[in-house]
Amino acid sequence: MRHLFAAPFFLIRPCLFSFLSVVGLSACWGHFLSSRWKLFGYIPNIWILIKCSLKYVSYCTGFVLSGCLKSPQSAAHRLRIPLPMSIRHTIACGGRLGARLSRESATVGLTRRWSGCRSFATGTMAAGPFCSLDDVNKNVIKLEYAVRGPLVIRAGEIAKELAKGEKKPFTSVIRANIGDAHAMGQKYITFIRQVTALCVYPELMKSPDFPEDTKEHARTILGGCGGGSLGAYSESVGVEVIRRHVAKYIEDRDGGIKCDYNNVILSGGASEAIKSVMELLNRPVDGKPVGVMVPIPQYPLYSATVAEFGMHQINYYLDEPRAWALDIPELARALEESRSTCIPRLLVVINPGNPTGSVLTRQNIEDIIKFAFENRLIIMADEVYQHNVYAADREFHSFKKVISEMGEPYNTMEMASFMSCSKGYMGECGLRGGYCELLNFDPKVKAMLFKMISAKLCSTVHGQAVMDCVVNPPKPGDPSYELYSQERDAVLSSLKERAALIAETFNSMEGFKCNQVQGAMYAFPQLELPEKAIEAAKAAGQAPDVFYAFQLLENTGICVVPGSGFGQRPGTYHFRTTILPQTPLLKEMLARMQEFHQTFIKKYQ
Missing domain, CATH: 3.90.1150.10 (Aspartate Aminotransferase, domain 1)
Incomplete structure (x- = not known):
């Protein structure tokens, strides 16, 4: 008896589902009657549709009486109502059939429509894919690489x-x-492969074929991994000891300028970190998308990510006659022309340049920093080729070093820089190691980035180990140093x-x-x-x-x-x-x- 009193409370949601499903069936009927009047010449097919409709109504009724519990069969059992198949499955099938038939082109043959009706009438799912290109994220369709x-x-x-x-x-x-x-x-660097081999298979520590310093490096890395295994998850932002080594590398590279390892994120190549930062800051304002200033020519990762995230690409042209220099008046032109269509927030700089092969002078970098500061833009410094400088009159200057040495007010501005093990002299593209350093980010903003990264668990720990070898290579006097150098x-x-x-x-x-x-x-x-x-x-x-x-x-x-x-x-x-x-x-x-x-x-x- 108590089931009968409880039944009315379960009727609201099933009624709503039934209504929506009837709308789907109505769309199906409307499409048939409006686009194919000669339908009535096919008596067997009319009978199929009638049978389909009767079965549909009977199951909708059964669905309402079932009480819409998690298990329709269980509800039916409690109400002593036998059901020959899953009512939820039938409703889904009917709704899908109606939606599909209502949107099909009038040029599509009747055969496909009749097969869908027969499938429903006989209790089987209609054949064919449940999604098409129309169901795909439009930003993904727009994306090109x-x-x-x-x-x-x-x-x-x-x-x-x-x-x-x-x-x-x-x-x-x-x-x-x-x-x-x-x-x-290109041949791999022996030191990198020896250390990672020891990390992957620690039993090799017993072998006399590996120099002692490679074993010590491997022990240090494994000591920071859960259970002493490279197969364990790391912290979402990366193994702490490796992040500390990255911070030390940055300090040494920049002449002693302080780097806090808590601002370092390890990632699956630089690309993953770049996309994470762009996603973090992708917050439109009053319907306007976030604008990203991208050099032209540019590495297609940026245009692809802008498209994927529904952001707005602000193109600024590099000066080809001046060795692909970054021209400040050109930056200003691009920025001003974009303000009516987007909210400019990020300035991408690739140095050394891909695809141009250029290396920015320090003066050019200072000018870029001043421009970004004046226009409240966050610099994204893609520096993955920092080891690859060939011209005698050029050298690599990190954006962080230049910002820090410029002093107030520039040394307080936000910036994200990126590095990878895929380029340089290493070329370990497939092992996917990289890092990002955040400079002067609000702790609350940084916490949001860390939270977002945590949903991905962590980057490949194997790639993190490779990154450790890049930032913590053999030192003079180490057994591996001579071969490494x-x-x-x-x-x-x-x-x-x-x-x-x-x-x-x-x-x-x-x-x-x-x-x-x-x-x-x-x-x-x-x-x-x-x-x-x-x-x-x-x-x-x-x-x-x-x-x-x-x-x-x-x-x-x-x-x-x-x-x-x-x-x-x-x-x-x-x-x-x-x-x-x-x-x-x-x-x-x-x-x-x-x-x-x-x-x-x-x-x-």
Whole structure:
């Protein structure tokens, strides 16, 4: 008896569900009757719809009487009402059927509609996907990442075709599209691999093949891990002892300027930390999105993240004739033009530059800091190539050091800087290690970032261990120091030679202009394309630089990234190539390019 008194209290929610589901079925009927009057010529199908409707109403009634408890069968048992199947499942099926049929185009054949009705009438779920592109986050659809775009996909296809024995004008694919050092033949640093091997498999500590200092490094790292294992979760912001080592590295790099390890976050590569900071500060104001000032050309991570988070990209152009310098009047122009459409909040600076290969002077950095301070912008200093400086007249200046040395009021402004184990002389891209240092952030704001990061648990602890090897390398006198310094210097010296070689080669080619590769791992030459080539690109439905890059790939096997993927001034055409292929392969690559370019120019002259 008490179940009967309780039943009315359970009727409100099921009634609402029933109403919504009836709306779905009504939409289904309305679509049929409005778009297919010849429906009535199909008597069997009418019977299916009637049967479908009767079954639907009976189950809705059963659902209401069931009391809408967590288990409809349980409720039915209590009310002595037998149910042949899950009422919730039926309601979901009916609602989904109505929604699907009501939005289908009138050009879609009747077969699909009848199969959906038959499925419902017989108690089975209609076949087909439950989501389509219409259900995907529109910001994700908008997102583009040129470094791994269609050219790279095609390069992979060509490599497979070559492996199957297909004949091409070349015998191998050269992937110059991405800064993946080890994939291009760069040797790993022995010290890094020895320490991480010991961390992954501590039993190796017993082996005499590992220098004692590598074992001590591994013991220190494992001592900071839960259970002494690299397989344990770390703190969300990273293993404390590694963060302390990062802080010490920053202090030494910047001439003793204090770094608090509590301001250091370890991340899965620099990219993860960059996205976290951008997400943290993505708070629109009065309907206006947050504006992010991004250099053009830029690393596509920033444009992709801006799109993903629904932010507004504020493009400022680097000055190509002045070795890709950052021009303050250009910053001011971009900022003022954006104020009506967004709330400018972040200023991205990549130094050394990707894809430009530029290195900012200290004076240029000071000017940028003053501009950011005057306009209340938070600087995001992407400094992952800080070990990669080749030009004799340039050196790396960290934004933190310059801000600190400028004194009041600049040394109180917020800034986030980023570093990675993927670049430099290490090239450990796949192990995903990086860090972020927060400077002068409000403790409450920092706490929100730490809370957000905690939802991701932690970055890969293996990557954190690699980062420890980068910031805490062997010291003079350590058993590993001599080999470590030889390997490090050999990598950087070779990169310096290749940087000079690639710029010299491009500048010797007709229609090419290439700035000196002062740092990082890329060249970004500008090329003049004949008008006929531009017309051919339009006919192919491609941007001119994309057309050139595809022709280069199909005829030489060389994969580069068109300048339009990074951004460029209107009317100019570029591409980015890495300097990472080892010298013999780089020379082969440049020879292929020269031959192709001559043929291309003659064809479209």
